[in-house]
Amino acid sequence: SPFIFSKQKSVGNAGKARQPRQLSVTYYAKSCPQVEQLVLSVTSQQFIEAPISAPATIRLFFHDCFVQGCDASILITSKPGSKQLAERDAEDNKDLAMEAFECIHKAKTVVENKCPGIVSCSDILAIAARDFLHLVGGPYYQVKKGRWDGKISSASQVHINIPRANSTIDELIKLFNSKGLTLNDLVVLSGAHTIGFAHCKHFVNRLYNFKGTKQSDPSIDSRLLKALKMSCPQYGGNGAFVAPFDVTTPFAFDNTYYGNLEAKLGLLASDQALFLDPRTKPLVQDLAKNKQKFFQEFALAMDKMGSIGVKRGAKHGEKRKECSMHM
Numbered sequence: 001s002p003f004i005f006s007k008q009k010s011v012g013n014a015g016k017a018r019q020p021r022q023l024s025v026t027y028y029a030k031s032c033p034q035v036e037q038l039v040l041s042v043t044s045q046q047f048i049e050a051p052i053s054a055p056a057t058i059r060l061f062f063h064d065c066f067v068q069g070c071d072a073s074i075l076i077t078s079k080p081g082s083k084q085l086a087e088r089d090a091e092d093n094k095d096l097a098m099e100a101f102e103c104i105h106k107a108k109t110v111v112e113n114k115c116p117g118i119v120s121c122s123d124i125l126a127i128a129a130r131d132f133l134h135l136v137g138g139p140y141y142q143v144k145k146g147r148w149d150g151k152i153s154s155a156s157q158v159h160i161n162i163p164r165a166n167s168t169i170d171e172l173i174k175l176f177n178s179k180g181l182t183l184n185d186l187v188v189l190s191g192a193h194t195i196g197f198a199h200c201k202h203f204v205n206r207l208y209n210f211k212g213t214k215q216s217d218p219s220i221d222s223r224l225l226k227a228l229k230m231s232c233p234q235y236g237g238n239g240a241f242v243a244p245f246d247v248t249t250p251f252a253f254d255n256t257y258y259g260n261l262e263a264k265l266g267l268l269a270s271d272q273a274l275f276l277d278p279r280t281k282p283l284v285q286d287l288a289k290n291k292q293k294f295f296q297e298f299a300l301a302m303d304k305m306g307s308i309g310v311k312r313g314a315k316h317g318e319k320r321k322e323c324s325m326h327m
């Protein structure tokens, strides 16, 4: 009946932001069956040459999905001479590592060579992030595919959609909820900080002037505080210096991140806050005890994050030939 037809249609539109459109593991089974192998050939080589590509690409995927959905909008470069900057030139994206962009570019080139015009940049990013997660010792999961690339990339959309080191737990919960992610997803996905590094500017306030007190953050371990102060002076430090998120195993994907939080070894205020807030503390304690559970839940949460705001079809998206260039 026409009533039901129009009702279904409006439900479909209303769910645009929240309800992921259907993705599938077998999306390219006929059109490009070797896509995963092709991407892996690049990611595994890149992991040997530049292991930093692993954290960099996982973070790139996160920053893509949180702004306009998982649509490779993060890969588009600003038009030369235009005042309208693209997402990747926004302040909050400036420290995304080049290695990640290069890796996706290489993978896309290899895939285009074998399956021209078939595979979206957003699917390649999702596959590469999974590959790197596994290469650094994290869980393996099947990547659902069928994302189309977005046609919009605007720097002005970034700040409101990307969490910051000084975001409160309330703000983080709100932001994650707005993407269809739960409190549990927030705690589990933050576990990505078991690998990778951060620049001083993201935690220097904790060392010298926590919340305007002119004191250091009381929830930093004193030895870590001392070490971080040596590398990150209050004024005029080396802007290129990076500290590991996980002081114990910065290159291994494991659950030590959570144990570190219990030991006041979190790097960002937003990391340590997960152990200080009564809503998230029990989840941290649980994951610190249970690596198996962390792995299972991380894989599920990545799948969920990878479904945010997914576009399907030529009306809403495109399949870019060159990931950095909107057609």
Ligand code: HEM
Pocket (backbone or CB within 6 Å): 052, 054, 055, 056, 058, 059, 062, 095, 096, 097, 163, 164, 165, 166, 167, 172, 186, 189, 190, 192, 193, 195, 196, 197, 198, 199, 200, 202, 268, 270
């Ligand atoms: C919960 C709120 C989060 C905040 C406030 C946050 C903030 C940050 C900051 C400030 C950095 C350091 C960037 C730099 O100095 O270069 C960073 C790095 C990183 N983030 Fe997050 N992040 C959050 C959640 C996530 C999520 C959900 C993921 C992925 C699932 C993720 C993955 C990473 C990775 C892997 C790095 C290391 C990048 C590298 O070493 O190149 N983060 N994050």
Ligand SMILES: [Ca+2]
Pocket (backbone or CB within 6 Å): 063, 064, 065, 066, 067, 068, 069, 070, 071, 072, 073, 074, 150
């Ligand atoms: Ca995006």
Ligand SMILES: [Ca+2]
Pocket (backbone or CB within 6 Å): 194, 195, 246, 248, 249, 250, 251, 252, 253, 254, 255, 256, 257
């Ligand atoms: Ca680790």
